[in-house]
Amino acid sequence: MSEALPLLKPGPGELPAGVHALQTTRTGGVSTGPWAALNLALHTGDAPDHVAENRRRLEQSLGCAAPIAWPRQVHGTTVITADALQAALKAGDTPEADAVVSDRPGAICAVQTADCLPVVLATVDGAAVGVAHAGWRGLADGVLEATILALNGLRPGVPIQAWMGAAIGPVAFEVGPEVREAFRAQDPEADAAFRPGAGGRLLADLYRLARQRLQRAGVAQVAGGGRCTFTEAETFYSYRRDGATGRMGTLVWFAPDPAR
Template sequence: MWFTPDWSLPEGVAAASTDRVGGASKPPFDGFNLGTHVGDEADAVRLNREALRLGLRLPSEPAWLEQVHGTRVVTLPCGEPIPQADAAYTHTPGQVCTIMTADCLPVLLCHRDGSQVAAAHAGWRGLCDGVLEQTVARFSGEASDLLAWIGPAISAEAFEVGPEIREQFVAQDPKAASAFVARGEKFLANLPQLALQRLFALGLTQVTRSRLCTFSDPENFFSYRRDGRCGRMASLIWIR
């Protein structure tokens, strides 16, 4: 139901990313859906979240966000029961930064000394508008001291967009053009590459990609573009 991201984390920091295998949810949310907003039965989601918490021995309930494809970052702990945000940051042990995805990019970040962590939800809108920049800005110290992991997301081969989306990225950075390949009147967009460009531009040098495609692997991953109505996976990071 989950796996450990393949990247080098400092002592005292843990991370995990879930898939759809197992769980209590029924089709079309089968089986390990963690989203309460997709139409799944509340009891099924509660059981799945409980299994996640117990299975990973999480130090606290994950900080579930109301994600809106924006750029707001919350610092945990915060006083909002369900913050409307697309990224969470903390320097407090025991706080679990969590975001949900079903094609969008999950990006986990960690300071190399293990003192600060964050999780960001980067769909094309949030990525273009600066959610990664806003998240990195929460960290104290130099961006070159940060480690990043880009989790399972829709691959370029499956993510077709209109020319207006390409134009928005290119208007901010001409190098973004290399992440788009023309297909007829539309383009195939490489979200992981766009995220890499943003992170490198910020000064990060150690970025690991999972290279897992949610769209092309229906057995293991939810994909909103492939299925429409579907569940959500989670990516989590915390200081022990």
């Protein structure tokens, strides 16, 4: 795989052997203005030909045999397989989904974010993977649990581990008290992920909330997190910071295992 594009990747041992994951940054593309430079989203107001070229560059850097399939994200909990998504796109449809899973070697699962948390999941045997788009609404409604359930259906009984990409950090993610109540109603321990902000608002730790949800769902090994899309303006897009902006992509796939 080419390293021409600056990418955020898991560290050694943070995902199973043979599983490949990455999150793009805003660097390395052709978009201009608020979308500079590697915007991968068509719905943000960027020039479509710029987005097409950015996607081509990403696919070329990965050596993709087919275009990467991107779902239409709606902050929900729907999970789709990578193959079903590809088939729908070829038929002219763009399904709504906020998580993509696969148990086919080489099939890329992908979502887009610009403050929301991308969570990569993989069975510990490296034979099934997925990625979820987890903003606070999707997280509270159970998008991670839905993705774990889908992976359990592909590889019953095999434990799962997770890696979190970059999202808005706890120093910048300001929310109203209703967000805390939505999480606290499901798990009183979620209260620890919130601290007072200005004017009666709260600062939420999206990473901590995701870890809590993952661990409650039986995912014991959770890596990543700690970056902030809002404060790292040179590296990441942030919708909260800029409004008009681009989107990063988070991708996961696995290589064939000669032993299987």
